[in-house]
Each structure stands twice: as C-alpha cells, then as structure tokens.
Amino acid sequence: MNNISLLGRNLYDLDDYTPEEIINILEVSKVMKEINSREYKKLPTLKGKTICTLFVENSTRTRMSFELAANRLSADVVTFEATTSSLQKGESLQDTVTTLNAMGIDLYIIRHSSAGSPQIVNKYTGKPVMNAGDGRHAHPTQALLDMYSIYERLGSLNGLKIAIIGDIVNSRVVRSNLIGMKKLGAEVTICGPRTLVPNHMDTVYGCKVTYDLKTALKNADVVMGLRMQLERQTEGLFPSLEEYTKHYVLSKQTIKWAKKDALVMHPGPMNRGVEILPELADSSQSIILDQVSNGVAVRMALLFSILGGRF
Ligand code: CP
Numbered sequence: 001m002n003n004i005s006l007l008g009r010n011l012y013d014l015d016d017y018t019p020e021e022i023i024n025i026l027e028v029s030k031v032m033k034e035i036n037s038r039e040y041k042k043l044p045t046l047k048g049k050t051i052c053t054l055f056v057e058n059s060t061r062t063r064m065s066f067e068l069a070a071n072r073l074s075a076d077v078v079t080f081e082a083t084t085s086s087l088q089k090g091e092s093l094q095d096t097v098t099t100l101n102a103m104g105i106d107l108y109i110i111r112h113s114s115a116g117s118p119q120i121v122n123k124y125t126g127k128p129v130m131n132a133g134d135g136r137h138a139h140p141t142q143a144l145l146d147m148y149s150i151y152e153r154l155g156s157l158n159g160l161k162i163a164i165i166g167d168i169v170n171s172r173v174v175r176s177n178l179i180g181m182k183k184l185g186a187e188v189t190i191c192g193p194r195t196l197v198p199n200h201m202d203t204v205y206g207c208k209v210t211y212d213l214k215t216a217l218k219n220a221d222v223v224m225g226l227r228m229q230l231e232r233q234t235e236g237l238f239p240s241l242e243e244y245t246k247h248y249v250l251s252k253q254t255i256k257w258a259k260k261d262a263l264v265m266h267p268g269p270m271n272r273g274v275e276i277l278p279e280l281a282d283s284s285q286s287i288i289l290d291q292v293s294n295g296v297a298v299r300m301a302l303l304f305s306i307l308g309g310r311f
Helices: 019-036 061-072 093-101 117-125 140-154 172-183 201-205 213-217 241-248 288-306
Strands: 050-055 076-081 107-112 129-134 161-165 187-191 208-210 222-225 263-265
Touching: 019 061, 019 140, 019 172, 019 288, 050 061, 050 093, 061 076, 061 107, 061 129, 061 140, 061 288, 076 093, 093 107, 093 117, 107 117, 117 129, 129 140, 140 172, 140 222, 140 263, 140 288, 161 172, 161 213, 172 187, 172 201, 187 213, 201 208, 263 288
Parallel strands: 050 076, 050 107, 107 129, 161 187, 161 222, 187 208, 222 263
Antiparallel strands: none
C-alpha cells in the first residue's frame, strides 16, 4: 500500500480513479479481508461516523455487504426504506436527501434506477456519495470486487484475457468493469446476441466484441456471465430465453472453450439455467461466492479510505 488518499472522494464510476488508486483500493481490501477472517472482526476506526444506505431499487448483496462493512468499521448505519418512505407520498429525491442530511449523515450510498442520481445526492448534501448502481450506467463497487476477486486468485489483471457474456446493453456491471479492467491492463471481450450488444462498445471502451460464444471464450483466463435483466427488457430483443440459452449459456461443456481452470464469475443474482447452468455455477471453477464475500472487504476498504479511517 502506498500513500494514496481517497479522503472525501465520491465514487460515481471508475473513470474518476487512476490505476494506482484502484490498486491501492485492492491492497486495502486485502487487509480488510484478513480482518474479516479473524474471530473478532470489528475495527473501531469509523466510530462516530454515520452512513446512510439509500436503496431506491432492490438489492440483496450490495446493500447487505455495505451495511456489514460499515458495521465492521464501527460506523452507525441508517437504512432508508424506499417502499415505506415519503418518496411514496411524492417527496422528491432532493427533498429526501436534504432532510436526511439535516440529521447529520457523513456519507451516502445510493442505488437508483436513474443514471446520475449519485451526483444529485452530492449536489444537495455536499457529502461523499458512493454509487451502488444507477440505472444502466455504472456499478463501480461491483467492478472493484470483481477485480479484487481476480487479483486475489491470479495476482494481477495485466495481460489477462477476460470474456464477459450476456445482456451487455442493460448491464451497469459490464460498463464499470470495462473501465476498471482496462485501467489494470486486461484484454476484455464482450459477447452476446447482436440485439443485446450496443454499437461502438469497442471504440468507446477499448474492448473486443463478438457475437459468437466460442470465439469469446477462446484462451480466456476469466469468464463472467451476466444476468439476463428481464425487468429492463422493454422490447423483444431476443426470440425466447430458450433461444438465448441455446447459443450463450455457460456450462461445463461450453467452458471447455476457455483456458483450462479459467475462473468462472457472475455478479448475481443469477438466472440459473438461462445464462449459466448450476453444474458450472456450483463447480470448483466458480468463484461466485468469493465475489460475494470479497464484496464486504472491498466496501470496508472504500468506506475506510473515503471517511479517513486509521489502523
Ligand atoms: N450484484 C448486485 O448488485 O447484486 P444485488 O442487486 O443483489 O445488490
């Protein structure tokens, strides 16, 4: 770890972060993971700080791991329940966050269906904001925990071939990963049906694009499946789930096209039997549950760094 400070920073996406800052987050995550392996897992470092989790879209992993991370660092956590809040009475996001801010919040974590909502929270509160997923735009903490999971297993992302398969057009996870993985020197190929891969991804993100699963998986060190986001499909972009599965499913058979022992990843939640078969998701090649546990360590590292924690 070097002397890089992230004190007071927002985390909207990884384009604002240098490769050195990303590596530093991964190194602090390694320390947090070691703390998580101890019998007594808590650090007193953020005692007196108050963190608000503001999830206006559903979540299991991201919200629970942020709350667990904050608890492990001894911060107070207040959870904004969108479904029982005054948002349901028509209160605006601006009024919601200025109201919360009057209660003395030090940092906000927001998930929202609208891209750009983290910037709105920062505008009206002046406090650091971490993006826990905004629309189809970005999910930087997911990308950081994905990169950490690879870094932990393979030591570096530099020169790795990473294939990301599935519903690219609706995925905020893929966009943040493309930015972060490229900064760390990986060669990323994205793959899915033509209707689920936006034009110009290669020129915008510097990745490779293919519509053929076998081509995408060739020589891959890491293979990541993405969730088919049925709730975001507003038009029939593919004939049927069966048709998608026939051509793009990750299985024990199709993974043979990648390198032997390639890491198998998925950000979750999974549609088992659609984008990935249980035989592969639950196999020894899969690091999907490592991704979940690493999410706590990575989010601890981010809260610690942004709120000025000390060991
Ligand atoms: N990967 C992810 O963001 O999962 P949740 O929607 O459960 O938080």
